[in-house]
Ligand SMILES: Cc1cc2nc3c(=O)[nH]c(=O)nc-3n(C[C@H](O)[C@H](O)[C@H](O)COP(=O)(O)OP(=O)(O)OC[C@H]3O[C@@H](n4cnc5c(N)ncnc54)[C@H](O)[C@@H]3O)c2cc1C
């Protein structure tokens with residue numbers, strides 16, 4: 001037996017898996033135990049509502065790492081096994097099967113689960129789905145194939161809901177989106193972008209209804225009748241819930257960790273217990289670039305925090321200092337976002353010549369560029385990234401003029 | 415079937431065989447250092463950056479516009495840069511050597 005230390009990671013998705021491999025890259029020689037209650041070999045989540053749902057891809061095409069890779073790196077992957085408790089004083093975890101595992105360092109990468117809204121009749125509704133796991137996506141796909149009328153209602157106009165609607169529309173669905181707020185994507189982007197996506201879905205034949213607070217669902221036989229607060233009703237064979245997530249903090253709570261809108265971590269992803277780290281969707285952390293505390297739901301944050309935790313566990317003193325980025329694919333539109341637009345006071349829209357589906361929205365606070373949303377425009381995305389990282393001042397007039405070269409030299413304020 | 419050789423930034427040479435999917439997927443499957451494929455292959459992350467030596471560039475064809483744009487300010491990007499998620503494996507790639515950028 002070696003007396004090498006053991007690192008235990010709870011949650012084997014974007015954050016947990018990347019952390020395990022990053023530990024080896026950092027030179028961690030001790031044991032690594034990685035647990036997930038999901039029985040599937042860990043996979044990419046973003047394709048679930050995109051390419052996977054519309055049928056072209058298989059889950060196996062989208063695994064995060066091959067089964068062999070875990071073996072090669074000597075990472076013990078325990079799937080289909082839920083962690084039930086953390087005992088921080090004597091440093092071990094308990095598992096669903098009654099066993100325990102000791103740790104020297106523990107990483108919580110427990111992510112989030114879909115929020116189930118308090119809608120009357122939801123429990124007894126027919127063909128109702130969330131969209132978080134491979135199983136969810138497979139269930140939706142199969143129910144869709146089996147459905148005769150293929151009328152889909154998506155409750156909640158966030159990215160996942162919109163992508164799901166777009167993918168099912170591609171397969172021939174009659175789809176509606178019901179959003180409670182007065183615009184879709186209200187929690188995550190500006191009115192300009194909301195309007196663009198509203199129009200895009202409408203053009204593609206998906207009906208988007210805003211200010212629709214769903215209060216109850218009535219179902220008989222294979223049909224759901226959705227009732228909204230304003231008295232309107234919609235019929236649907238299938239319902240997909242896309243109203244947001246709940247952070248998985250239950251384990252962190254039992255360990256007595258500091259929790260506020262997620263598990264609180266410092267710049268090295270350490271929680272209030274010095275042997276326990278937290279990474280990914282489940283964390284509430286500080287972003288130094290924007291000097292704000294934030295919780296993010298993105299692959300970027302999961303992967304970057306995973307690397308920080310691995311470095312910290314290996315005795316380095318890393319500081320999490322990433323500029324957030326995110327993407328969404330709907331129909332033939334690719335949205336790429338960089339930065340955090342919170343607190344912006346001015347928007348500059350740059351429309352490229354040609355079709356209206358190629359533009360970028362630049363968010364400023366005074367002269368500071370905060371964020372960029374780029375639609376079918378990777379150039380805007382990379383330029384924005386460069387300017388935000390460098391704290392570069394941008395000439396807004398030049399930027400707004402599509403005849404001006406889309407190059408740093410032409411856009412930097414001198 | 416295509417034999418593809420990767421040379422990592424640590425100068426390690428690894429040859430693997432693939433039949434379908436993208437070069438990024440093949441690299442990830444074989445746990446090849448420096449190809450992460452964080453976005454799953456949709457041209458959004460640039461963590462699958464490789465250099466294609468001139469003599470093999472007719473096998474891979476040219477980068478698309480979005481690929482070129484994504485690579486523009488990447489570390490180590492040059493004329494021979496490609497995103498390996500955009501390289502589909504086929505017989506045409508048999509024998510190719512790719513240098514991993516990061
Ligand atoms: C449909 C969909 C589309 C998305 N599209 C995009 C996109 O385009 N771009 C983007 O950047 N992001 C996207 N996201 C978000 C992205 O997938 C998440 O940010 C990412 O998965 C976060 O990774 P994570 O590892 O922190 O958490 P999760 O992926 O939530 O993983 C947490 C894991 O922990 C496990 N777990 C939790 N508790 C326990 C326990 N007690 N015992 C054992 N296991 C446990 C869970 O089973 C789960 O597998 C999308 C998400 C979804 C669902």
Ligand code: FES
Nearest residue numbers: 451455457460499
């Ligand atoms: S895998 Fe993300 S750009 Fe190639």
